[in-house]
Amino acid sequence: MADTIVTFTSRSLEEILESGGSQEWVLNRKNARKANYLVCARNANGEAGHGPGPEAHKSGFLLGKISGLGPGDTKPGRYIILISEYAEIDEPDLWVFGRNPVHYTTLEELGIDPDAVDWQPVAGKPTRPQKVSANVFDTAKELIAKQLGIGVDAVEITIRT
Incomplete structure (x- = not known):
C-alpha cells in the first residue's frame, strides 16, 4: 500500500518550509489521507514566480512527515500537503513518473530509509486549524x-x- 506522496515541484525548499508543506496540488484524497510521507522532486522547468532550488532537475530533495491536508492558498480544489518534520535528501533522477506532478508510492520503492535521515521540525505552519x-x-x-x-x-x- 502506498505510504508516500511524491510531488514534482518548482518551489524551493525554503518556500515549502515557510508555508508548512508542498501546495497547490490536485489530490486523490483517499490515497493522500493514507500517506505518511511526502517526497518532493525538483521541477526545474516549472511554474514561473517560484525560486528554483539548486537541485538538479528530477532529483528528490525533501522528505517530510505528513501532518495533514489543507486547502491550497490560491486555487480552489487544490491542497497543501502539510508536514511536521522534514529531512533534506539527495536522490538523483528520482522523478520518473511522467506528466502528472503527483504520484503515490512507497518509500521502499523509492529506496529511501526514513530511519537513516536527519529529521528537523518544520518551523513554518505545520498545521492549519480550520x-x-x-x-x-x-x-x-x-x-x-x-x-x-x-x-x-x-x-x-x-x-x-
Missing part, C-alpha cells in the same frame, strides 16, 4: 441525505487529519 461552523455540517448532512433518499440522522461526517 474553523468550521456546525451549520456547515448540518447543511452537508441534509444534502447527502436528500441525494441518497435517507434520513439526516443516518448521515455521519468524519474528518481525518
